[in-house]
Amino acid sequence: xxxxxxxxxxxxxxxxxxxxxxxxxxxxxxxxxxxxxxxxxxxxxxxxxxxxxxxxxxxxxxxxxxxxxxxxxxxxxxxxxxxxxxxxxxxxxxxxxxxxxxxxxxxxxxxxxx
Amino acid sequence: xxxxxxxxxxxxxxxxxxxxxxxxxxxxxxxxxxxxxxxxxxxxxxxxxxxxxxxxxxxxxxxxxxxxxxxxxxxxxxxxxxxxxxxxxxxxxxxxxxxxxxxxxxxxxxxxxx
Numbered sequence: 001x002x003x004x005x006x007x008x009x010x011x012x013x014x015x016x017x018x019x020x021x022x023x024x025x026x027x028x029x030x031x032x033x034x035x036x037x038x039x040x041x042x043x044x045x046x047x048x049x050x051x052x053x054x055x056x057x058x059x060x061x062x063x064x065x066x067x068x069x070x071x072x073x074x075x076x077x078x079x080x081x082x083x084x085x086x087x088x089x090x091x092x093x094x095x096x097x098x099x100x101x102x103x104x105x106x107x108x109x110x111x112x113x114x
Numbered sequence: 115x116x117x118x119x120x121x122x123x124x125x126x127x128x129x130x131x132x133x134x135x136x137x138x139x140x141x142x143x144x145x146x147x148x149x150x151x152x153x154x155x156x157x158x159x160x161x162x163x164x165x166x167x168x169x170x171x172x173x174x175x176x177x178x179x180x181x182x183x184x185x186x187x188x189x190x191x192x193x194x195x196x197x198x199x200x201x202x203x204x205x206x207x208x209x210x211x212x213x214x215x216x217x218x219x220x221x222x223x224x225x226x227x228x
Contacts, residue, residue, distance in 0.1 A: 032214035043118070043204050043219030044157065051214055090156055100145055100170055100211035104156035 002027045004093045006105035013081045013112055021076040021108045023091030033074040034092040034102065035065055044090060050074060061085070081112045118220035120205050126226045129195060135223045137188040137205030143218070145211045146188040148180060149204040151222070157204055163188060164211045195227045 003026045013019045025031055032051055036044040048059025050067040058064045065076045074091060088109050094102040118139045127133050137146065144165050149157035162170035163182040177199075179191040188205055202224050206217040 034216060036217075036219075041221075043206075043221045044217075045219065046216040049214065049216055088154065094214060100147070100162040100164060100208075101159060102217070107154065107156055109154070 002031070002093050002095055002103050004091050004103055004105040006089075006091055006108045008108050009106070010109050010111070013110070015083050015112050015114050016080050019078050019081040019085070019110065019112070021089050021091075021110060023074045023076065023105060025072050025074060025091075025093045027093060027095055029095045032094050033065075033067065034094075035059065035063070035074075035076050036090045036092060036104075038088045038090065038107075040087075047076070047089075081110075083112045083114055086110055086112045118205055118207055118218050120203075120220035120223050122223060123221070124224050124226075126228060127192065127195065128228055129197075131195075132191070132193045134192065135190040135203055135205075135225075137190075137220055138186055139207040139218070140186055141207065141209075141218065142185075143207035143209055144185060145208045145215075146182060147206040147208075147217065148178075148188070148190050149206065150199075151202045151204055153202075161190075162211065169211065192225075195225075197227050200225055200227045 005024050034049045035047040038044045055067040091105040092102040121136045146163045148160040151157045160174045161180045166182045177194050181189040202222040204222045205220040208217045209215040
């Protein structure tokens with residue numbers, strides 16, 4: 001079984017401030033973790049993923065995420081938010097034994113205010 | 115070319131109509147997916163095709179019928195839909211399903227059932 005939780009429906013930050021979008025997961029094996037972003041009226045766009053190795057993963061548009069096995073978390077971060085980062089963010093998890101099937105969190109709406 | 119295209123962008127159909135959604139990718143990906151997404155909710159997996167064979171059907175009602183004519187094309191045939199089937203239908207592809215490759219999403223077809 002696999003599940004992922006995004007505890008915050010909404011995150012608001014000021015432009016230029018650091019941002020964090022939280023994700024925790026629950027799996028019965030080794031997880032593969034992903035972050036996707038969705039802009040209004042668009043499909044999802046891949047940001048970054050954790051497979052194995054270095055716990056700090058760097059992705060597109062200056063985003064990074066840290067895999068924390070003990071806390072079962074994979075929070076998305078960016079040092080300095082832009083207004084254009086405002087979007088809906090989804091964390092997803094899949095197992096290596098669950099070919100093709102990813103489970104998505106409920107999503108977090110990020111709003112960056114000028 | 116890292117694009118997944120979907121047609122049509124919008125579709126309005128009556129409950130007795132038959133229509134089809136189309137998806138195309140030219141990235142050489144061997145896995146293709148259909149998702150259903152309601153507003154501000156996570157995408158819900160419907161079907162997965164791996165090497166042109168249906169590998170996952172998430173207990174989707176038979177009024178939705180997927181088809182994968184070749185490795186680049188994915189169709190979703192619709193018949194006798196219900197108003198609650200109104201949603202954004204997303205197509206995605208990935209290199210394959212055996213490894214944790216990221217998915218590339220199309221912009222979606224916004225379906226309204228009247």
